[in-house]
Amino acid sequence: MLELRGVETFYGTIQALFGMTLECAEGEVTTLIGRNGMGKTTTVGSILGTVPSRAGEIRFGGETVSGLPAYEVAQRGIGLVPEGRQVFPNLSVRENLVATAANYSDSDDPWTLERVLDFFPRLGERLDNQGSQLSGGEQQMLAIGRALMLNPRLLILDEATEGLAPLIRQEIWRRLEQLKSGGLTILLIDKNIDEFAHIADRHYIVEKGQVVWHGESESLLGDSSLKSRYLGI
């Protein structure tokens, strides 16, 4: 569904991605892992066109999207749960959910406000609260709900559980597992490898703007040298 080949991305004269190459297969959960500053968020920006790549190719759904403006890439069916959640602080939960709603995947059974509230009942209890009044966990649920309201074909989560308490993290993993069972393709960035490995199919370790290892969960969990070398854990 998503394919990056030799992607090179710069901030001005500073190069951040050096030939990034990865694939997300339809219906799978793929992860991008690595220490801080290694290029994960830049990869997401390159996919979405918010930090346009200068070389290489990005294909989504079989078509080249590198070079397209960000709004067009999103309209092809990519939903983002951004790092730091970025919920609209002055809008209510309801407004956050409906403000950007769309049906980018032309689904016959699209995500609606009611469906998102069934999925995250806690958001139903906070419907008239402003984004700024929510806890970190509630904000993350809202950010996921807002992305689902686009009815994406691919959901990207940048730091899916950063700063969240263990119980809330467990809830997020359960929900992502449900989304995967429903057939959604997911690209996940997170640090809690041991927690998400069971729902993920394929992992890419990023080091200094390129992939240094990729493989399945079993290989990743079974190789402690990999974790200490590239992830510092």
Ligand code: ATP
């Ligand atoms: P983190 O988990 O800390 O977000 P990351 O793996 O997502 O890390 P990126 O944020 O993609 O890493 O950063 C990759 C490199 O690009 C880093 O060297 C970083 O300093 C640099 N970089 C990121 N954003 C900018 C920017 N706006 N201007 C200049 N350099 C940047």
